Amino acid sequence: MSLSNGGPPSPVDFSVSRRTILKGFAGAGLLLPFANAGFAQAAPKKGGKLVVALNAWTSSDTLDPGNFYDSNNAMVGFAVYDLLVNRGPDLKAIPWLAESWEPNADASEWVFKLRSDVTFHSGKRFGADDVIYSYTRLKSDKSTSPTKAFMSQIKEMKKVDDHTVRFVLDAPNADLPITFSDTRVHIVEDGATEFLGKASGTGPFKVKTFEPAQSYVLTRNDHYWGSGGPYVDEIEYVGIPDRTARVNALLSGDVDIVMDLDPTAVPVLQANPDMVVLNAKSGTHVNVAMMLDMDPTSKNDVRMAMKYAIDREAIVQNVYKGFGVVGNDHPIAPIDPFYNKEIPQRAYDPDKARFHIKKAGLENTKLPFYTSDAPRNGCVAATQVYQQSAAKCGINLDLQQIPADSYWEKVWIKQPMLISSWDGRPVPDLILSIAYKTGGDYNETHWKNDKFDKLLVEGRGTLDFAKRYEIYGECQRMLQDDGGVAVMTFLDILDAHASHVKGIKAHPSGNLDFFQFATNVWVDA
């Protein structure tokens, strides 16, 4: 199920003035998009300035794409840089700086043809060297980028000609193109080492000022290779970490666009004719992570009890005000084409939970459970709701809240039970091999299953959809039955803008049109 506005996005503008109407805050959060008849399909206009509220800005903000850590970083990054491959609202790879690509028979070698009409902001022409340089930075030994894990699969990069690159992989991978749509694998200029305050990308906007946590101003790149946008003269980004302040800033007209809405604010903005809310179902999820090699969660009875004790509906309704979809204890979202529809939805079942916890001999025993808002806003609240529903099943969760800044370091993959969260990935392999592969650095449950690992390798090397659907379907089933993960909910991506702002669509992969609103946004003065 895709909630895209249809049509593959491309540099060519498809933007249609749309108003997303949500069903109201107690509703199921179903999105019913339709073209608003009140607005004529006006042609985009050039000019104007926009102020965008990011959900954070910190002194660690950088223009070095490999080291983007937060979506606010990605938001600026996507305006300055381009990816080789972009991602459509259907989560399919679409050509971007690469015009086309071709795998060999077992998908272990790929040849990418690059566009030849692209120049960097510096005026230099874009070519194969830039791609090889950019990717080498990410996978080199010195790399501190989280992308290193999956970029290291590239064994070799060969410049076939100025606009052709051949990638040799250490193992077959059918998902290589979509892998290149990761938010950190932007193309920088060959030889670029300086990313403090300035940067030269190929993106629709040029850096005017970039002072971490102080001032980010971008100006239009008039030599952008795409047709249509960019339209606005200048975009200023302001980090407003406080969610209320962010909405207030939109309401008071101090900013035109805000990313990352609090669900509570949605009805307020919807009721306001001057505001437009953007909503996209996504693969972003909040989950309980239970370590399989630690007591007490090494017992499947405990895990099953914990899974049955989650009142997922209550979490979606009370914590996320309906803007989410219940999870089914594996990380593949309903919007994913590979989502296994045959697995029955696991529901809140106090009797079963009580049965299992009794069997494990831990009824009404204090079980430490670690929580924090570090994984995602709302996690602490979700845990509190969980604690209540679990209490009714005879499970006594002893909540321990850890400061956000030491959560990953102190607790994660170190304590048996805690709350965690993952961003949505475009293909199952990307989440499964990061978080569930034996020995993986980010395997938060220490899930260890040879069959599963084999399936992963097999799926990655398979180009046929139906076959892959089978493979990933099985993976989902294995995790649901036996895994240490209990997915509470998949979250909606919520953004908003003033109604004079046009051309922004919702996208399942990230806020504000997968962070790329800048390309097509325009101002209807």
Added chain:
Amino acid sequence: MQAPVLSVRDLCVDAVSESGVRTPIAKNITFSIQPGKVLALIGESGSGKTTISLSAMGYFKPGCEMKSGSIVLDGTELCGLDHRQLQKIRGTRVTYVAQSAAAAFNGALKINRQVTEVPVTRMKVAKTDAVARAEALYSRLELPDPRGIGRRYPHQVSGGQLQRLMASMAMISEPRLLILDEPTTALDVTTQIEVLRAFKRLIAETGVSVIYVTHDLALVAQIADEIVVLRNGEMVEHGPVEEIIHRPNAEYTRKLIGAAHVMPEKVEPRGPIKVSASPPVLELQSVSAGYGKSPVTLAVRNVSLSVQPGEIVGIIGESGSGKTSLGRIVSGLMAVQSGEIRLNGTALRQGIVNRSLEQLRDIQFAFQMADVALNPRHTIRKILARPLQFYFGLKGKALQSEVEHLMYLVELPKEMLGRYPAELSGGQKQRVNLARALAAKPKLIICDEITSALDTIVASTILELVEWLRRELNVTFLFITHDISIVAKIADQVAVMHRGEVVESGATAKILGGPSHPYTRLLLDSVPEMRTDWLDNVGAKTNVVLLKSA
């Protein structure tokens, strides 16, 4: 007969507490002052004298309220005037000189600015004219450097000079009435005469009418024309000066005269000093001590003294003479620079911590201000019991009876044991102070100005107590005071201190009878006598010395 400058009729003033309880502090006061005359209001603390004097300005301190009566100043009824109208009168038609000029001058402003403030801001006198007027007054009051003194800040000028400067401030607007509120009480005896003389001349020359508030009968005799004797807010007696001091009608007035700080007719020789075989209680051998690190400012220089058991030794001197430091040295509160102190023949070590409990017990100290010498949060019982517990480990019944015995010794009812110091009068507090010292069964009690904060009548009863204790308990006293008349009354031996040195010492009768040092003579001459012409006859000889020592 001219119209009086001030006429007060049936004045009643109440103190009103916050809960609304009214206590009368002036009852049916009636008097008037003729132009150019000086009326003295005399009484002890709490007699209402200040309140009555301030009513002449239409001013009542916060918490005081005029209940009834009439105050007519210069033909104007002050009663019923509002704040603004009263403001117009104050500072111009009636002015005020406070007890302590050091406190009453604003430390942040230069003297001239304060002296000329009323003429300049309220009487539209040009600033230069006002300053000239002020300087003229300065020289009339015999202030040194009349042109320069006004450009200083108050703290740069001595107390006696400040008092005269304050008089200039009061006189500059040429008032009809001047209120002098104990204008010389805060001064040393020698300075007091100087200031008093200057005031007297000024009054005579300007013809201003004066209310002179004081507790000292001998002093007021020198300057007043009429006296009103006050007690507990009531007029006890009212009449011309000569009448009052020579033929007092009221018993209270007689008591006041009896207790006045005047020299006794004759200083009785108290018999030869007993030189017993045992060593003296206290012996000081060329003791010097001072404040600050090197270079030390010496407060006491090369003092030697020997005190026999059962003696009362008076240490006399003016402020800064080092007499208080001497007491602190003996008690151990102050370190010795050089020299030696012996107690019962044993040399005492420096500092309290190095002395034995026995030695600490043997020397007790009675401080000047009983208010701060007694812990306000302790009951009298606790105050007296503590030394008994501490030194003798007394408990229960024995402690109880010993505490009661102490109360008996200082002639206080034992019912007072449950009270707090604030619930006692000044004299009672001073008795507790002495009782606490006695509790330690000491050999020596150092009394530091224990009577100077007390009213004269109360002070004389305390002196009687000290004498009685000496007689009964054979306690030795080191009696530190600035009042030579007290020494004359009770001391066996006297040591006169001046600028840190003992200038003269010996048997009281001998020293006071025929002083050999000019400073001792000056001190003796400065004690007013109970006659009206004393001030005019003190003679120029003191003046010379005075100027030298100012």
Added chain:
Amino acid sequence: MYMPLLIAQRAAIGVATLMLVSLLVFVGTEILPGDVATAILGQGATPELVSALHVRLHLDDPAYLRYLHWLGNLLVGDAGQSLVNRLDVGATALARAQNSLILTCSTAAVAVPLSLLLGLIAASRPNSKVDRAISAFSVFMISIPDFLLAILLVTLFAVKLGWLPSIARIRSSYDLFDWLRVLVLPVTTLTFAVLPHMARMTRTAVLEVLETPALEMATLKGLPRWRVLVVHALPNALGPIANVIALNLAYLISGVVVIETLFNFPGLGRYMVDAVTIRDVPAVQICAMLFCAAYIVLNLAADIVAIVANPRVRYPR
């Protein structure tokens, strides 16, 4: 002269305190557990990545060397590089400090005269209705959490009425009017936060002075009330008042994280909070040093005011 000596002595104590502070800051940040590498990497931290970042950030030198190094550099004006983005933390902190200073000065410009005025009015008629009203207002304002006030102000003036911006964005292109618009709400909130304290202190100090014989004398000289207060009482009460003003200004420079958060004001407080969160030690250090320096300088200024206001010290006998 005595006064310059006294001021020099205070300044020396200030410098000594600052040195002590620098040591405390260093030790404090040293024992701050967790490190910048893991803080930056977040969920993405692996031992390999962490150690790579360690090497890049020179986190493995001995502590005393780093202290001396840091102090030496600080003395020549180099506060070091951010561990996070390798920018000069001194420059960043100064830019933030400038914003904080603008906020502080604007608040001071409103709050100080206002509190002196209110304090004097209250002191001029103790226990009157006006005094009680000022007193009640003060207690009320002291007791209300500042964030509540800020939220109410924003909801009313920014969101509902739309008169003022809800967030304080700072741009170099701002003219005076823009600045005023941006500052109105935060300054109002902060004024309410510091005004009661200063007004109460003014009242207390002036009343205390008014009870002295010198001020009774001024009244008995028949001077008008305003003159008694302004010419006679105020100079004598200036010492304690200056002290309280200094304390409150120091609080404004450093202690207004909540307000900065609510108004999204890029001040020094927020910079420090962010730096602590991400363990950017040089940034925490420079913030701490700036805060302490501000406190010490302001107190020194108050001391000097007290010294200058007191002729006893200015002109010893």
Added chain:
Amino acid sequence: MSVLPGPVKLGSQRSVLRLPILPSICTVVLLIAVAAALTAPLLAPFQEGEIVTQPFAAPSAVNWLGGDFLGRDVLSRIIYGLRVTIGVGTGITALGFTLGSSLGFLSAVIGGRFDQVVSRIVDALISFPSMMIALVVIAGLGSSIPVLVLTVGLIDATRVYRVGRALAADIVVRDFVEVARLRGEKLGWIIFHEILPNTAGPLLAEFGIRFTYAILFISALSFLGLGVQPPHSDLGLMVKENIQGLMLGDYTPIYPALTIALITISVNLLVDWYIAVVKRTRR
């Protein structure tokens, strides 16, 4: 020159007990708050964490103050929140006072080098903004109630030290302390019997003010997400948690904020009144 004739009577002690109307109200408010905090499990209609209604539900007969952002009963949470707020506030103030005033007294009594060293260190510590110290410590040790109480209590102690030292320094030079020293009394007696009774009044007043600050400070920390952590709830955290409600026109965050204000105003008014009484009886 006493205006009143004769010795000043401490008879006004009786009027201390006769509370005027405003302090009585404040006392009642505080007593109710403390009682509510102590009996929270009995008094609160619902459990602290129980989800009983819709998020931001309007006040109703069942949920008198409506529901919070998760649908929990606001009234119950305020009652439980009082527990933490008052408990933590008291803990902080008690720690700050015990430590600060005893060190301050010691400094004043011992004087000399001890006083110099302690005072210098306190000076340096005071120059750090309290918020900064709290942030750094909490960043290091995590935010639990013991850490909060210890940290803020220690910060408080530096402030109290100054007050305590100043008060004691004023008392130490009085003659009755010298009398005790001359008697040979030990440090303990001088501090507990001579100094403490005479500083108790001003210290108590300071205690009230510090208590208010502690509550406000904890609330501010909670507001920044660094104070008391869920599932415990203090009133400041409640304001933060529910702040979004204001946008919906829901007043949930106002109630805990008003509760804080009510408590702190009561404490402050009581302290003010107490100071006035002390001043009056000392005259």
